[in-house]
Amino acid sequence: MNERELIALLKKKDREAFKIIVETWQDMVYNTALGLLQNAEDAEDTAQEVFMQVFDSITTFKEESKFSTWLYRITVSKSLDLIRKKKRKKRFAFVQSLYGKNDELINDPPDFFHPGVKMENKERASFLFKAIEKLPANQKTAFILNKTEGLSYGEIGEIMKLSSSAVDALLQRAKKNLQTNLKEYYELQTT
Amino acid sequence: MQENINKKIEDALNSLDGMEHASAKPFFFTRLEARMQKERNTWEKISSFFARPAIAFAGICLVIMINAAVIFSSQTKHNNVIGQNDETATVDEYSQVSSNFFEFVNTQP
Numbered sequence: 044m045n046e047r048e049l050i051a052l053l054k055k056k057d058r059e060a061f062k063i064i065v066e067t068w069q070d071m072v073y074n075t076a077l078g079l080l081q082n083a084e085d086a087e088d089t090a091q092e093v094f095m096q097v098f099d100s101i102t103t104f105k106e107e108s109k110f111s112t113w114l115y116r117i118t119v120s121k122s123l124d125l126i127r128k129k130k131r132k133k134r135f136a137f138v139q140s141l142y143g144k145n146d147e148l149i150n151d152p153p154d155f156f157h158p159g160v161k162m163e164n165k166e167r168a169s170f171l172f173k174a175i176e177k178l179p180a181n182q183k184t185a186f187i188l189n190k191t192e193g194l195s196y197g198e199i200g201e202i203m204k205l206s207s208s209a210v211d212a213l214l215q216r217a218k219k220n221l222q223t224n225l226k227e228y229y230e231l232q233t234t
Numbered sequence: 235m236q237e238n239i240n241k242k243i244e245d246a247l248n249s250l251d252g253m254e255h256a257s258a259k260p261f262f263f264t265r266l267e268a269r270m271q272k273e274r275n276t277w278e279k280i281s282s283f284f285a286r287p288a289i290a291f292a293g294i295c296l297v298i299m300i301n302a303a304v305i306f307s308s309q310t311k312h313n314n315v316i317g318q319n320d321e322t323a324t325v326d327e328y329s330q331v332s333s334n335f336f337e338f339v340n341t342q343p
Contacts, residue, residue, distance in 0.1 A: 065262070070257045090262070091265065094266055159256045164253075167249040171246045171249055191250065225242070225243045230239060
């Protein structure tokens with residue numbers, strides 16, 4: 044069964060077609076969400092929500108772009124929504140105590156180690172992910188899609204509705220900002 | 235030392251090269267289906283609650299009562315305004331009579 048037939052069946056809410064689509068694309072969706080959210084639980088929740096939306100709104104998919112492009116868009120959108128929601132929560136948490144009952148820090152996210160990174164690069168990659176977290180949403184998206192998904196500038200442009208040159212400019216700015224963030228971090232370490 | 239930091243930065247930027255895709259945990263579809271079923275059940279519970287005849291009837295009565303209260307209170311305000319106008323007219327009439335009376339008294343030698 045090709046992708047077109049699967050989508051046609053999914054529009055009729057066929058369970059088997061939905062299962063095949065989920066099993067085909069779940070790793071791609073999960074990996075993208077994981078790169079953006081840097082948390083396995085959040086990535087799993089978001090991946091589930093992506094497929095729930097696919098199931099609910101497949102009739103709105105006009106097949107003008109590739110199915111994977113549409114899937115990436117939903118994944119990026121849901122991941123960025125969750126990041127914004129968490130930031131809003133943090134902003135209003137000033138009435139909350141910083142420490143718990145046993146004097147442990149309540150909001151102390153652990154360093155993120157991406158499971159797909161090579162062992163010898165894990166620690167360096169965790170510093171990089173800390174720096175990625177500070178990037179603006181569009182630079183973060185372009186960087187993650189390029190580095191963790193291996194997408195070309197053209198493919199990223201289709202997902203983000205930008206030209207290849209705009210994606211190139213985004214990635215240049217992202218790299219510059221990452222260098223600045225990493226420099227601050229490494230200089231702090233040496234002092 | 236600056237060179238050392240620059241090298242570290244470059245190494246960090248290249249640390250994602252050759253990385254593999256992370257995979258979703260096993261039985262992802264099973265968990266997804268369970269969640270979709272749970273949400274469907276929640277919506278069905280909510281809509282079936284409001285579809286119960288007693289609840290639907292109570293809801294309609296509440297809406298009618300609120301509308302009636304709004305209509306009644308606006309009518310009452312309208313009547314009060316008319317009443318006030320009558321009073322004002324009465325006051326005017328008496329004040330005219332009064333002034334006439336005093337004028338009548340004052341003209342007496």
